[in-house]
Amino acid sequence: MPCFADDLRRFGPESAARVTREEARAYCAGLTAAHYENFSVVTHLTPPHLIPAFQAVYAFCRWSDDLGDEVGDRSRATELLSWWRGELRAMFEGEPAHPVMVALRGVVEEFSIPIDPFEALISAFEQDQVVTDYDSYEQLLDYCTRSADPVGRLVLYLGRAHTPENRALSDATCTALQLANFWQDVSRDLDLDRVYLPREDRERFGYPDEHLRAKRFTPGFARLLAFEVDRARALFRVGAPLAGRMPGRLAIDVELFTRGGLAILDRIEAQGFDVFRRRPTVGKAAKLGLLFRSILARSLRSGAGRDRPDPGIRRKDPAAVAAGPAEGRR
Template identity: 40%
Template sequence: MSVDHYENFPVASWLCPPALRPAVVALYHFARTADDLADEGDATPAERAQALRDYRADLAAVSAGRAPSPRWARVFTPLARELHRLQPALLHDLLDAFEQDLAPPRYRDRAQLLDYCRRSANPVGRLLLGLYGVADAASLRRSDAICSALQLINFWQDFSRDGPNGRLYVPQADLDRHGVPAEDVLACRDGPAARALVADLCAWARTLMRDGAPLALHLRGRAGWELRFVVQGGLLILDKIAAGGHDSLRRRPAVGARDFPRLLWRALTMRAAP
């Protein structure tokens, strides 16, 4: 699994069965293009909002068996061929999250932030499970836990990128508990209270990942191995944050090529929830 554009959207990799690659690639390009509409370029907020509305209209069109507009034909034409294996409602959930990011709210508590993860991250896991024919309640719950954990880890990794853009994903309840002003997080001001806050947030993400990790051992074949790397990659980011004294407000940790042997070993030796 590779990750691009600072988000946890999987691309068809050597672990993905060839029969599923067209659907996975179509899903990836759908999500990445929507991400670009919400984040990239010099468009005004109003122009971004309109573009996402138009994008949603094209999704509704192909879902109803109609032709998309020419603007994103390279996205929606291949997606239309794979929609019989995907769930359009989950694709609409992703667009809901991208639209919310245009004017990101302040999150009241962890439940409200997890509701954002339900739309921004969890649909990807559910869509991929659907491609593998997995639909039981326990697997879906574990997939949601993994995807939400990955989204949270992305937040705790990306303070230095989100802060300058005015995006704050730390719930107000956590800020209050640690006595850290929201403005300090947005300005990436490091300090003992801020590090204690980051440590608490990372522990939350690690607990979620542990709850979902058994899914990687339950799934057979390539899907299970791919998910092992996903789980261990997320946990490695948390380990890097911890190794830096939870200083991710001032330093962004990342997983690179040098980490692959460690990831491989962790995936090979994964026997139970980390």
């Protein structure tokens, strides 16, 4: 795993380093390959002509995230995120300097991507410096509209599939992925003094702050996390038709992210919702199985109509999602 502090010294606000477009692309490719994610951002199924674009977008997201999380001082992180926004705006004005922005410049021009999703992501990481606990699920969803949904919208631009209908499906999928990551990383986020489990839900299931801070697993916590896992699953079902609306092999990538998010939720449930004892992950063999099922589902849909849902991912009425999951797990 590369050290972000080294990259910050090389290319941060005090750096005078300049790179060519080819060097910038190579930097983004290396950054993408070096970082662990639940599922790879770029796979052998990603259309070759889109790989540099995906790597540049990922590198932007990676730097934004690391500026918010890896600096170790919230005031300094806020300053650096403000600098990063300045680098972004300079890039959109045709004067990129940072390697990520040099690589990204051609991408935003080729795919007519506006500045909004990039600025929304920076805004979310700025919020992380001042908001460390969420009172309600609605507040958490609002955060996801900036921390997660812009990523899906960027993918839609790269796939030339950015329509209002696809955007709505993408937002549901990306929010679900963000929630799955939150429930997977309750313990890790506590170490960063961040709590994404809404306070209203913690109180509803009788899980007090002192138990959370002590990472104490209780029946109340199990019921709480089961409730949140159900919410995330419901959003995945709403967004599932998106894969059938994406062009070419991008459909498999999108399907794989949905299946991967659902697999994480399944892992959480399989270990009895105790995410303090062990962080739930999806192993290599399971990832291969998910990839095979995604390819198979895509093949079946190609023969039966693009918008036909995979029988393994049940669709759910958005009205039912708004109402929340069944109460039987209280």
